[in-house]
Amino acid sequence: MIPDIEHASQTEIKAFQVDKLKTLLEYLNTHSVFYKRLFRTHQIDIKNINTLEDLTAIPTTTKDDLQLYNDDFMCVPKNKIIDYVTTSGTLGEPVIFGLTDNDLERLAYNEAISFACAGIGTNDVIQLMTTIDRRFMAGLAYFLGARKLGAGIIRVGNGIPELQWDSILKFKPTYIIAVPSFLLKLIEYAKQHNIDPNTSGIKGAICIGEPLRHQDFSLNTLSEKIKQDWNIELFSTYASTEMNTAFTECSQQQGGHEHPELIITEILDDNNLPVSEGEAGELTITTLGLEGMPLLRFKTGDIVKAHNTPCNCGRNTTRLGPVIGRKKQMIKYKGTTIYPPAMHNVLNDFSEVDSYVIELSHNSIGTDEILIKIATAEPTDILLQNIKNHFRAKLRVLPKIEFCNKKDIQKLQFPKMSRKPVMVIDKRK
Template sequence: MNFHPRLAFEPLSTQNDYQAKALRQLLEYARDRSPFYQKLFSEHKINIDNIKSVRDLEFLPTTSKMDMQEHNWDFLCVPDHEIKEYTATSGTLGKPVTIALTENDLQRLAYNEHQSFLCADGKPTDVYQLMLTLDRQFMAGMAYYSGLRQMGAALVRTGPGLPSMQWDTINRLQSNSIVAVPSFMLKLIEHAQENQIDLKHTPVHKAVCIGESIRAADFELNTLGQRIYDQWPIKFYNTYASTEMQTAFTECTHGMGGHEQPDLVIMEIVDDHGKAMPPVSYGEVTITTLGIEGMPLIRYRTGDIACYYDSPCACGRMSRRLSPVLGRKQQMIKYKGTTIYPPAIFDILNEIPFVQEYVIEVFTNDLGTDELKLHLHTLLPVDDAERKLKPILQGKLRVSPLLHFHSSAEMLQMQFPTGSRKQVKFVDNR
């Protein structure tokens, strides 16, 4: 597939025409090569010749993470000898899924991140410090590395953790940009304050934020983002991606949603029945990948709840923009008559200064309904912390979850269990 880096700047009608042609190529490819989609098309009596435009996508069935977990290798469209790299999902919501990439898929992945970093005001003269996992089959680390190399920027692979080492490297190599999980940036701030590092006069002037959202639904900084910015006023760029889609939605300088890369992915927001929803209507993010050889996806439900905007952006791009994610559909909590998504609780806890660390747990109680427990670490005496917390939580959540307090070491073990690639902040034991 030939990439079209300027397509995002073309009118939506031009983007739709391009995607319609790419979609027809994908459907023919899946029909001829994908055991999973061959079976799915047959079971649903799908005649792909009837799919002539992007709007016709809603006549196709959707697929899900469960399909990939149960039929992982049925998604593979190439012989084994064409696979050049194996990556895997983190397994946060069930067993990991292996994603196999061909040489062309690896080039597509690098192009995807090259375009993403350009969207986030990246320049060849930048020095990017990658504060993330670059091994253990983690696709994102490899993608960022490849994209930045393609852009021509300098790279510093520090990996996650060790704030003292990160600051030493920033100052020694004058890294002006970082790629990091926002909650880790709080650790960097804490270390800086303890060691008289002036956060307003460091080499770093921008951060590409991964893994966690730093924006609320209205595009303003959420509590986590505001807490970082108040102490470290640099430029932030929110991102959204997944291993399965092998594509990223990245903010431009205006911070009004992650831009769709129309030559790489078709994004839909769908309701519970798989029907495509109009702009500014919340539903499940569903993607169809373009240009992937190894494991292409058609109408794949990501499980994330968001909406999209189709108005032109001030940056000049005409592509649709994905809103900050409201939460994961699978993680929705029904607690004492109230519907809650974990990010809403994250936002509240991030705002409470005496809460040092936390993990949210949901489980099924003796009545068969959802029970919510907050695991917390605080420097306050437990009685004082509980007395202060309960009215805050009651006022903002309208319910009172169970509270359980832990030492710093216990909290660290909960957040970074053995074998985990990511910090755990939500545990679903239902």
């Protein structure tokens, strides 16, 4: 189920996307209150946009725009909207997205070709370990995608290791979709109940929400810990509600593949200009084929690197490397620039760490401070010193670290209305 365009040359892919872009611009100029206003205000003649490079003539769109003018982005009347979803609201107020019947079909297509990219086929059964309710797009996408692909699906939902293992042993799924750190909890439960994960029939896991690899695509600490006890293939996937599209790894596991019929990607610097080849920048996306709420040059807030060399799987599409961090969560700490994922990787080295949250704040002189709150069954001075030494060695900085009660950490991680654990609490103004 690999679309022909993914095997086309870069020149053919660009030409294909330009045609799709022109259709989108006409659509926005007719149906979008926000973009009609944007074109008028900046005196943009959409007929002058004839290449992907011409996109730089159009101002970018940000999350602030979505939050301030949410209704102005809607391109269809209310009676055409079949499903409502919202963003997670990690960095502000959640944004409402309305999906038409065609948008739901597009969502299913996106996930079906993403599963196929990871090698899942019609003979496979997928166990879904994420929520499908709470206005969450991802869980719905997985269900619709598996259905379109023709694979079986077991909707267990998130958490509850006992129920997950009961379902694995009963229904014999071949793939699971889960947050990777939850796989460690499944391994722990299996050890306690004499279950051998390696005889369970699971071939691989589609992992969401947390990075699996370093920038050179080698396994990070979290992935290594999983594979020590459960020798399954781990596939990284990157997506967001705003994109309505996923970037999933193929068998080569060298970054998530772009689907050029669904999205145009740009990697931009602080001046909203394309970065040089191989440099990191902010992922900026233009969605193709959406009816309800398409976006043009939307800045995701995620810092990534693009890889444009042909992949050994045969695709010639752009691949995205692991997310380096969120632009708004960049920390300037004692002369060093760091992002939370780097701290996650350090903490994942310690099996004694049950859970944690990273709190960011400003001190009295307005510079960044980091406080890491850790829950552990062994809150010893030796463990604390080992963690501190590890931070110095890996990141060359030492944040403040304190041990806390596990229940207190859980309250911080799962505030009211949350759909996924909150690992970073940013109190900076």
